[in-house]
Amino acid sequence: MNLLETFKLALRNIAASKMRTFLTMLGIIIGVMAVIVIVGLGNGMETYMRDSFASLGTNSLSVVIMGRGSTRSVSVDEMYEIVDENPDCLQYLSPSVTLSPSVHIGTKNYTATTKTGVSEDFFAMKGYEIAQGRGLQYMDIADRKNVCVVGNYVNQMYFANQAVGQTLRIGSLKLTIVGVMEQQADDMEEGGTDDCVYLPYSTAAQFARMGSITNYTVTVTSEEQAAEGKKVLTDALYGIFHDEDAYLVVSMAEMLDILTSVIGIVITVLAIIAGISLLVGGIGIMNIMLVSVTERTREIGIRKALGAKESVILRQFVLEAATTSALGGALGIILGYALCRVATVVVSALTDAALTVVPAPASVLMAVGISVGIGILFGYLPAKKAARLNPIDALRYE
DSSP states (O other): OOHHHHHHHHHHHHHHTHHHHHHHHHHHHHHHHHHHHHHHHHHHHHHHHHHHHHHHOTTEEEEEEOOBTTTBOOOHHHHHHHHHTOTTTEEEEEEOEEEOSOEEETTEEESSSEEEEEOTTHHHHHTOOEEEEOOOOHHHHHTTOSEEEEOHHHHHHHHTTOOTTOEEEETTEEEEEEEEEOOOSSSOOTTSTTSEEEEEHHHHHHHTTOSSOOEEEEEESSGGGHHHHHHHHHHHHHHHHSOGGGEEEEEHHHHHHHHHHHHHHHHHHHHHHHHHHHHHHHHHHHHHHHHHHHHTHHHHHHHHHTTOOHHHHHHHHHHHHHHHHHHHHHHHHHHHHHHHHHHHHHHHHHHOOOOOOOOOHHHHHHHHHHHHHHHHHHHHHHHHHHHTOOHHHHHHOO
8 A cells, every 4th residue: 555545545544533533633623723823922022022123223322320429420411522532432422301291282181192302313313304394403402592393283273274383382492493303213102202392402401490301312324233332422421420320321232132032922822832832642542542533443453464564554653643633733834824914903902002923934844743743753652553453363353
């Protein structure tokens, strides 16, 4: 009997007991499906995380100055000197001043709109384009002008797309709108990326009565220079304060790597736990194959009496177990892909995050390989038992 005939016989035997075969495959189906969905969820989370950090800028460093006591801090000019002295790894600098008062437009107040004082380089650092009017300029910063650039949500929702030249207030600070940013998010919403007001940091610091600015964003020349840029800033600030607790330098690229690594570990652990059901499925296959050997003892005896070799009997039962497991794996893949689509819809609806559960081809191939391997591994013992049956004893079996 050649391999094709053996395979056809295996399919006939499987089809003869459909319900029993399905229940046998259930562990494999659930295991493969769970592995695909969990790995897909991990891929989706990683992609979402990278996209989120891309909007923050993985080539940027966040600097927070705590100072040393009440007598020593670092000035904006000193920060600019550090950047200017290291053009090989540091590119742009923007002080950051966040204002808390509400935005007043006409007689209405808007609390969700973000209000941030930045430098003229901020828009280049973030890759923001100006759709109307102009961006912030050096003279706006130097003269502490009461001007601002607004997001497209503010422009459309509060000014009917005619924001340039209009005025708004942040608390008691009256600002003239000189520019409108291009839309950043696919769907604009209150409190989102496009619901924002940017004004000169010098104007914001004066309005907030800040003695010194403590938050800065620095971009590096390339993402590969993030570690070097962080070292340069850390060394320069240590030279000023001689105290590591006086400042904090955070690399967005390093944070992304750490978060991605943590997600990878969690997903791997969950995938291993899900893979336990594959082991359970394998035990189920071994159990049903042992029952099958018992039920077909007389058949085995007849075939051996007619000259069938042990290797042929062994191959038949191993192939039958592998086929059962492979069919379970195939059903698990189909259900896994379907569940990934459902999970994408459910997660997006529950979290309002554009997270797509994407099955990984590697995880699919691994699941198929494992399911077939489990069939062969757990089917070998029953197959070996069948192959070693004494034909005389088999023929006498009732």
